[in-house]
Amino acid sequence: MPTELTTAETIIHTLDRVIRQTDRPVPLHIPTFGGNCWNYVKECIDTGWVSSVGSYVTRFEEDLARYTGAKHAVAVSNGTSGLHIALRMVGVEPGDEVLSPSLTFVATANAIRYCDATPHFVDVAPTTLGVDPGAIGAYLETLTEQREDGYCYNKQTGRRIAALVGMHAFGHPFDLPGIESLCRKHNIAFVEDAAESLGSLYNGKHTGTFAKVGLISFNGNKIITTGGGGMILTDDDELGRWAKHVTTTAKLPHRFEYIHDELGYNYRMPNLNAALGCAQMEQLGGLLEQKRQLAQRYIDAFADVDGMYILPEPEGTRSNYWFSSLVVDRALVPQRDDLLNALVDAGFLARPIWRPMHQLPMYAGCPRMPLPVTEDMAQRVINLPSSAGL
Numbered sequence: 138m139p140t141e142l143t144t145a146e147t148i149i150h151t152l153d154r155v156i157r158q159t160d161r162p163v164p165l166h167i168p169t170f171g172g173n174c175w176n177y178v179k180e181c182i183d184t185g186w187v188s189s190v191g192s193y194v195t196r197f198e199e200d201l202a203r204y205t206g207a208k209h210a211v212a213v214s215n216g217t218s219g220l221h222i223a224l225r226m227v228g229v230e231p232g233d234e235v236l237s238p239s240l241t242f243v244a245t246a247n248a249i250r251y252c253d254a255t256p257h258f259v260d261v262a263p264t265t266l267g268v269d270p271g272a273i274g275a276y277l278e279t280l281t282e283q284r285e286d287g288y289c290y291n292k293q294t295g296r297r298i299a300a301l302v303g304m305h306a307f308g309h310p311f312d313l314p315g316i317e318s319l320c321r322k323h324n325i326a327f328v329e330d331a332a333e334s335l336g337s338l339y340n341g342k343h344t345g346t347f348a349k350v351g352l353i354s355f356n357g358n359k360i361i362t363t364g365g366g367g368m369i370l371t372d373d374d375e376l377g378r379w380a381k382h383v384t385t386t387a388k389l390p391h392r393f394e395y396i397h398d399e400l401g402y403n404y405r406m407p408n409l410n411a412a413l414g415c416a417q418m419e420q421l422g423g424l425l426e427q428k429r430q431l432a433q434r435y436i437d438a439f440a441d442v443d444g445m446y447i448l449p450e451p452e453g454t455r456s457n458y459w460f461s462s463l464v465v466d467r468a469l470v471p472q473r474d475d476l477l478n479a480l481v482d483a484g485f486l487a488r489p490i491w492r493p494m495h496q497l498p499m500y501a502g503c504p505r506m507p508l509p510v511t512e513d514m515a516q517r518v519i520n521l522p523s524s525a526g527l
């Protein structure tokens with residue numbers, strides 16, 4: 138490496154060594170199409186089966202159930218609608234509180250609000266960027282009490298804490314056994330926002346299948362895409378049946394009558410999107426390999442650079458490395474925006490992590506525990522171009 142480089146120049150020089158794509162700009166993440174993508178989508182158009190009924194939707198659900206090991210997989214229009222239903226599935230009701238990381242994409246908190254519940258923000262671990270059972274456990278000890286109905290209540294607000302949503306940030310699994318046992322201890326329902334972690338494993342088991350209900354997203358920026366789409370995962374027969382029913386407008390099967398037996402949602406994934414999903418699933422193994430190789434090249438290259446590191450997959454896990462995240466030292470935080478500007482100017486469309494939820498206007502008034510790790514890491518993470526095949 139040439140000496141006397143600025144920090145921005147050092148990062149750019151390192152990216153130049155890692156990324157093989159020669160044309161600029163290099164986007165943060167783009168989808169990879171190939172294989173049967175076009176054939177399957179064309180078949181939907183040729184046959185007219187483009188909407189929410191069609192064989193690809195069922196096939197895509199079967200593919201996901203087989204791949205993740207979940208007993209039931211229910212295909213929905215996007216990850217956000219899936220999270221909304223996941224929270225309803227575990228019994229979140231208006232007036233409840235739901236524990237959620239503040240360091241997440243806004244959909245996690247929005248889905249809680251769609252249930253007329255209140256997000257209660259909790260802190261994350263620096264090694265996973267996901268919910269931290271140690272810190273949250275200590276907080277709940279003093280904040281909550283278990284009442285006669287068996288549920289956990291916030292002593293300050295008097296509201297029931299109905300659920301905790303953990304999120305596997307950028308594909309890195311959080312401490313699943315720790316969070317599972319915390320939820321069990323306090324009788325809090327556990328939901329996994331595995332929107333970003335298709336292909337990520339904890340001790341060999343797929344993320345999204347530890348909690349009572351899990352959710353995967355197939356947005357265009359994810360490891361595989363259906364354009365827009367999501368998948369609800371559960372092992373519970375009754376909940377799986379109910380999820381499919383309410384996401385298809387709660388319509389009862391009948392030869393010609395329109396009978397709906399409860400408030401339903403038009404959240405079913407269309408066949409056109411599922412067709413793309415089936416073709417993408419055929420490519421997933423190769424995409425995962427490519428992304429893990431890219432992450433390893435980043436890890437090796439940044440190992441020589443002082444003041445920063447690539448966030449490694451947590452011990453005992455296998456990450457899909459949806460994003461390769463560069464973590465810079467605290468001393469570089471004042472320069473973060475200058476670094477981002479320099480990277481973008483050089484044609485590397487790197488991005489910061491999300492603005493934490495408790496710093497957004499609609500969630501600023503929500504209850505929260507002290508969030509030192511969230512506030513620290515929110516300023517130190519720069520996501521690098523991470524498309525498969527770079």
Ligand SMILES: Cc1ncc(COP(=O)(O)O)c(C=O)c1O
Binds near residue numbers: 215354
């Ligand atoms: C952590 C997280 N949760 C939820 C979602 C929502 O998924 P969708 O965009 O499919 O609605 C996303 C991504 O988009 C996400 O990254």
